[in-house]
Amino acid sequence: MDAAFIERLRKIVGRRHVLSELEDLRSYEYDASIDRSLPGAIVFPGSASDVAAVVHACNDRGYPFVARGAGTGLSGGAVAESGALVVATSRLRRILEVDPDNRLAVVEPGVPNAEIGAAARAHALQYIPDPSSMAVCTIGGNIAENSGGLHCLAYGVTANHVLGVEVVTADGDTVWLGGRTVDAPGYDLLGLFIGSEGTLGIVTKAVVRLTPLFEASRTMLGVYDSIEQASRAVSDIIAAGIIPGALEMMDRLTTIAVEESVRAGFPTDAAAILIIEVDGLREGVEETAAAVRAVCERNGAREVRTAQTEEERDRIWRGRKGAFGAMGRYSPTYYVQDGVIPRTKLPEMLREIADIARRHDLRIANVFHAGDGNIHPLIVFDAKKPDEVERAVVAGDEILAACVRHGGSISGEHGIGTEKRDCMTLQFTAADLALMARVKTVFNARNLCNPLKMFPTSRRCGEGARKLAGGELPPALRAAAGPAF
């Protein structure tokens, strides 16, 4: 980015709040996915009007820009493709208001998810979505990615807990989508915006819905000697009309790694474990926990353990949340998939994943949200071996293709970003994608706002490309991703 532009940014936000030295750019070239790209500069706006001024400046010069929260995204959403300007929200981190009567909070985009929860707890309220990275990931990023979490099975994802957002659109206009009350007149632009991966604008304020704290909860560990039995137990719990707050599954490869790093007390000789949490009123929790235990035992659980203390419960969740990080035991790098399948297809899908691992001679660990069929196969590979990287990518694509074949989705909560953009054609037809492209032009006609995300740019997912007429991406769709700057 040229000096005059950098100078203009400095005038907007203050000299200290623009970074453009190479060593600074390096620390912003990646998020938690595998793609990376060096940004043109990093700007740290201190207010919503700063954000608008920065976006105007980008529009004047035709520079692309991308919003960035904590950089914990798993699909490349915050990676500055094409040397875009990174608009970091880390200075916008005030909780502006907690309104317990109306059960809402108004926050700036850079507030970490967990801090909203902590502020709410002072009023016996909570903010439900809880991604594993909640200690650091920001609400702005959560909104961009429509983040899920461990407790979304019963209570929904980010889209179900955001009432409104103040947004600086791609053109630099500041608008409210939704608000503090429900059912704003007109089209549900808020619903569209949440999960749009930062391609429609930048959140500058958010009104989030708060929920009362649960009176009681029980966390249980079901231990299984076969993956088959564990997945059957998952189906049977749902079939019994029980929707637990969380219903997670981990295979042996994962528990071994977790035990070495976190020591959660998971049995490392079991083929699979289930972590089940039920919450609500004390009486209901006791009843439901008993029913869950019965289903688990009926499906051959070797042991069903109930956390007796808060400390024990924390340890179980620490183990679950630390699962991705624990993969370091096997290799410094792993490639996590995020497909979704109808939960009744779980046993079949897990068999297919094992098969794919065998075929490509790779180790794939499984740790996932079993209750909603959102799988997270962790493909372990060594980045120093090009052949292994290639096999990991192909295996990942095959897993996603299998998810779609089962009627599912290529992403449950991590987003498409750069990582899965070329797999979009697996799930969507050219007409489906064209509808998205039309919607995008309404907000981001010049494609300056987070370009090259979500829309396919090439034909990596071979199987998907065949679904499109002639096997080639229609030019109109290639344009939807945006130009390379």
Place this chain on the structure above:
Amino acid sequence: MLETTPFAASLQEAVGGRMLVHPLECRPFAIAGSPPKLVVSPASIEEAALAAKLVALENESLVVRGAGTKSWRPPAPGDVFAVMDMTRCDGVVAHEPGDLTVTVKAGTKLAHLQSVLSRHGQFFPCDAPFAAQATIGGTLAAGAGGALRLRFGSARDNTLGLRVALSDGTLAYSGSKVVKSVAGYDAYKLFIGSLGTLGVIGEATLKVAPLPAADGLLAAHFRSPRDAAACALDIARSNLFVWAMSMHAAVAAARVGGLPDGKSAKTWLLLVRCGGSPATVRRQIDGAARLCKGRGALDMFEAPPHAVVKLCSRIAELAGGAAYPAGEFIVMKFSALPAHVAELADAALRVWPSAEISAHPALGIAYVHVPLERSSFRSEQLSALWSDLHRRECSVAVLAAPPAISRDLRVPFSEAVPIELQRRMKHALDPRGAFDPGRGAAGL
């Protein structure tokens, strides 16, 4: 002679011959009193897409219609060219009980869907009014819902994906068929609550919920809307997690048989619906009763468990005009902060003393039904009331009004609503303006 034009012939062919042009046959499909020149009844979304395209190419417009329960929404259309009757496009496409999902065609009646699901111990958690007649497509297009939204979220929250047809003949699926997906834009959400102005909803994949083991309903009378609403907020803030709450002016509650009478016409009835295991329901009812007492409830009544579901379905009809004959009432929906619902009810009653009000206080929604026979309704009254409430972030929609009033009715909306983006969205998806032009929110 419309029926003899080549356009009519191709339109008729597009919908497998199911086209009406005779005025007498078209009359039952009138939109707010205006009969269309023709009615097409596609049996599939493909037919709907083709028909929409043909009408748009002719530079004419069409109104998509389910059961027609919400066709009195203002502004009344001048002339209606075509009605697309979706009731032939019906049926459950796939129901996988273990996945808690169901895919239905848009013309399927909500009541039919519920009966199919109930055989598997499940339900679609949307207690929108007009439940007996309304279709899924119409319910979603209207963004309709009821008090269950407190526990289960809105119709939008329980929709996973839609198959839609646009006026250029595009057929697209948006969303997914599984309970969780973030792949691509959730463009389908634009169609929910769009009042049919963006395209045709052909098929919907919905999230369903297990029926509870037990149901409960607590009714309590209060001296004023203020007390009833304050109690509702107490319950909403508690950890009881009740399923739904609604509050009704005595005169509105009297429309539902089986509810207790208040001691005076001035009282308000708060209804608290509970669901879950038997022990949970007991705790919810007892806990809610304690909070009601704390807010000075005049009396309390617990419905017999076997009567709860039926009673609740009748209560649901009070919200959104179903219990009020079209042509005799103006039906308005106000959205406000939950803490302002009582004030809103009081303000509406000052303007229209004979209004009947039902509200979902914990959601911040109030339905105001003004009887035309006993009130003089003027557009300016609504504007004045709205500007008064607007400072408190209130918005209003008029759900039904007789044509005489609705033609000149100006429904106020906040300047904060990004109208330009809305207009661009309409233009991007329906560039020829074929779908019910001028009858979306803010005249889109």
